[in-house]
Amino acid sequence: MSPSITRVPAAAAALVALAGAIEDGLQVVDGPFVGELGENVLVVGFPEGGNAAYDATVTKQPGMGRPRLQESWTIHCLLSRTSGQIALGSLRDSCAQTLAALDEALREHxxxxxxxxxxxxxxxxxxxxxxGPHGSSCNVIFDVVGTSLL
Known part of the structure; x- marks a missing residue:
């Protein structure tokens, strides 16, 4: 592991790669995107309201010798499903399945x-x-949290 002041860039890139492999047809976007998005999209690094896309805090681990640093980070994400159907039930179920698949992938890695x-x-x-009259959308804002040794 090379010395670093933060692992946020590596964590975000690894999360994008991991999410890209969990489901066929899921568009995974690295950060906010200007333009047209698909009907099934996951935005990794989503600044929502006044919140940043990523948060990180570094603490020293006690011990002998050179201090080890541990970074705790949060990556804010958005999962969005849209459909021309007016019923929301299938969209909610689909979001829950995608979140479960992402959770499983994180547990595996x-x-x-x-x-x-x-x-x-x-x-x-x-x-x-x-x-709405022309369809439905289900959006879920959630966080992936982690720790990294620096």
Whole structure:
């Protein structure tokens, strides 16, 4: 592992790669995107409201010798599903399945070299369903949290 002041860039890149492999047809976007997005999209690094796309805090680990540093980070994400159907039930179910697949992938990749020593869904989610005359959308804002040794 090479010395670094932060693992956020490596963690975000690893999360994009991991998410890209969990589901066929899921568009994974690295950061906010200007332009047309697909009907099934996951934005990794989503600045929502006044929140940053990524948060990180570094702490010293006590011990003998040179101090080891541990970084705790959060990557804010958005999962969005849209459909021409007015019913929201299938979109909510689809979002839940994608979140479960991402959770499973993170559990399988507990340690990702040069990116994290642990990573998981935080468990906190904001569900934002929208139902209109021409279709529906289900949006979920959630966080992936992790720790990395520096």
């Amino acid at each position: 507990v340690v990702e070299d040069d990116a994290w020593q642990s990573a998981a869904l935080s468990g906190a989610m904001q569900w934002l369903p929208i139902n």
